[in-house]
Amino acid sequence: MKAMVYTQYGSPKVLRLEEVEKPIPKDDEVLLKVHAASLNSWDWDRLTGKPRIYRLLSGIGKPKLPILGADVAGVVVETGAKIRKFKPGDEVFGDLSAGKWGAFAEYTCAKEKELTIKPTSMTFEEAAAIPQAGGMALQALTEKRKINAGDSVLINGAGGGVGTFAIQIAASLDANITAVDLSEKHAMLQSLGASGVVDHTKEDFTKQGKQYDLIVDVIATRSISDYKRALKPGGVYSMIGGHLGTIFQVGLLGGFASTKERRLGILIQQPNKPLTAFIKLFEEGKVKPVIDKVYPLEELPEAFQRLGDGSIKGKVVITLQTEINKQH
Incomplete structure (x- = not known):
């Protein structure tokens, strides 16, 4: 599968689009085909490794997790033996920041508690912009x-x-x-x-x-x-x-x-806990993601640079399944 990988801290220039092994879900995980992901300031912190104190979480000398991306939206393609909440074909979204990250790739694994069913009225791009x-x-x-x-x-x-x-x-x-x-x-x-x-x-x-x-x-x-x-x-x-x-x-x-x-x-973030209440606001028409631009995965470094420059209005989203996303 294709993934945007980094093996050292630095500017967006350290990101590389590579072919890597598709992950295999554990018994308590699902395998997710990623349709869209989005950037947050935490992605920038982990990319640059600055301030250096943040490396206590992400890796002292080099990144522990080679694929960034916490906000994700996609389709469940495989479930582990202990999964009860989801089945293949379910459209879901969530925040992976408490686990393995990895949303800037064609596939990623996630635990059940990290995902929520995506409303049919919400596009994958909108869903990816929401979690954090x-x-x-x-x-x-x-x-x-x-x-x-x-x-x-x-x-x-x-x-x-x-x-x-x-x-x-x-x-x-x-x-x-x-x-x-x-x-x-x-x-x-x-x-x-x-x-x-x-x-x-x-x-x-x-x-x-x-x-x-x-x-x-x-x-x-x-x-x-x-x-x-x-x-x-x-x-x-x-x-x-x-x-x-x-x-x-x-x-x-x-x-x-x-x-x-x-x-x-x-404020102490509670990943994914507020999503049910947020979905209600979305379905009532009270809130809608402001999406500055949608980038393909290969243009992730450019999206990161804009995040670092502070020029983004709202969110930037990364899309991985362009043709499928257009149908939703």
């Missing part, structure tokens, strides 16, 4: 604080996968949304439901004198005191990603800085 970003967006808006109509929600880094999902979910809850990202993304963010927009290269939302009921931060770079100042009484700050120093600061000190009035913390 959609799940984290839903967690961020429902886990730490109940959103009520009229609440003020700020999303920092709103133009990527998590942010574009979060805007739509918050809009479905009748929140007032402020989206922070580059000016060239503002029209898109407003079309999704943002009533206010801020360009982070020109303004610091923590110094505008405005306060919010919920701040969802995808690219955190500021201090705890800055974020606390931007929260209303009863407000919550939820970090999804950002600068390593800020992550450590919020992770180590967020609990001490939090009060009954204002709470700060890091």
